[in-house]
Amino acid sequence: MGIQEVKTAEALDGLLKASDSALVLVYFWAEFHEACKPGGQMDQVLKALESKYQSGVVLVKAEAEQLATTAEAYGVTMVPTFLFFKGGNKVDSLEGAKPKELLAKIEANLRTTTSSSKNVTAKSSAATTALADDMKERLKSLINSSNIMLFIKGNPSEPRCKFSRAMIEILNSESIAFASFDILGDNDVRESLKVYSNWKTYPQLYVNGKLIGGLDSLKDLQAKGSVAQELEKIKAAATSALPASVISPSPPASPAVTNEYLGKLLNSAPVMLFMKGNPGEPRCGFSAKIVGILEKEGISFKSFDILTNEDVRQGLKKYSNWPTYPQLYVNGKLVGGLDIVQDMAEDGDLADQLGIESLNERLKKLIESSPVMLFMKGNPNEPRCGFSRTIVQILQEEGIKFSTFDILEDEDVRQGLKTYSNWPTFPQLYVDGKLLGGLDIVRELQEDGELLDSIGHKNKL
Secondary structure: OOEEEEOOHHHHHHHHHHOOOOEEEEEEEOOOOHHHOOOOHHHHHHHHHHHHHOOOEEEEEEEOOOOHHHHHHOOOOOOOEEEEEEOOEEEEEEEOOOHHHHHHHHHHHHOOOOOOHHHHHHHHHHHHHOOOHHHHHHHHHHHOOOOEEEEEOEOOOOEOOHHHHHHHHHHHHOOOOOEEEEHHHOHHHHHHHHHHHOOOOOOEEEEOOEEEEOHHHHHHHHHOOOHHHHHHHHHOOOOOOOOOOOOOOOOOOOOOOOHHHHHHHHOOOOEEEEEOEEOOEEOOHHHHHHHHHHHHOOOOOEEEEHHHOHHHHHHHHHHHOOOOOOEEEEOOEEEEOHHHHHHHHHHOOHHHHHOOOOHHHHHHHHHOOOOEEEEEOEEOOEEOOHHHHHHHHHHHHOOEOOEEEEHHHOHHHHHHHHHHOOOOOOOEEEEOOEEEEOHHHHHHHHHOOOHHHHHOHHHEO
8 A cells, every 4th residue: 555645634534534433544754854864764764664664654745834734733743743543533643753662552552452341441540549639539529520421522513523523513513511621721631531541532422420431422322313402401400619621511400590590691701792602603794794894893702592591691681681692791881782892893993992902902912922933832942843843943943032932822813913913834933023934934944054144133132
């Protein structure tokens, strides 16, 4: 079969689907990394693997910069990174140029699991005890923070992988209320939960503190026509305090939510929109229009889908004395519905009238906060991806003074900057408030001896 190179996300998806039950090893590489260079160490390792396994393992090469969005969706933060897939699902990964560990992981993933459930339970128990007590308590608290708890990549409004998106669509299609936690925002939770529950992939769905499984498990329930039936009995159960990172909190027990709960919900974000559906899939024209206005004005907001909870839907009408939806709140206070927001937008700067800073204003201030500003993953002392590490090294080698912003710490900035500058990947380097480019451009300027001229000698240390 040979080593296959993919150049598009569609090609990779098609290959994963076509490989069915075979083990697929996807190698994400970038030319700037010494071990990844064509004909280098990792290419030699791949050729050795091709000779050793022949038809046993499907070997795939994917250039991380070329498939940046796909790499990001699968959690690739550095090169080389190796991802293992079975049946189209990611089952394992390895970061770094580690041939011995790579071989061990291939053997482990090829090995057919024949252990009894008793042995599996014993392994799970042993692995769980390896976690620190405070982490076990944190995971237990997160899992039990809602009766239906979903650990996903992204959030219900903006899922960051197709499996998370599919899981959300199934739950929403049956009007099942759930809370969620974005594992991309907390790597400790992401890795520890795999051990805690002995479940290596995401998304993960929990009901009353017990693991139901991933997307396949939910699809099995759906095929039996029993998703709502299985979950309905615990949908309306009480949920007390939810962690701040939970996006879609479940309400207190029926028959009615309390004013205290509604107050907390209104104040769960500086700008809160109660709508039908979510920003990605509005379920009525009015909701679609107000989302469009807020996004056009560059206003960051969180939303709550009132179609997922009738108690919130009816309770909020009485609480705010406002009978229709959508409803927009700023700092816990009602602004109004679509007509009011539309009028305010037509009168001028909507963000200014709402008394908030728009995302575009915030991005402009951040970009102009230093003559040379680098938006990267991590910081200069601890870069969180190979691209960021390399651009930092180049700037330091050239003796250039620069400031940085860690986009992993702020999802609004991370996503907003892509649109603001019409540049879809990171890192991004700005000089005097203008985008210079990413790693490729900076590296090319350095190789041509033009980097310092482009950035300005005044910015040299």
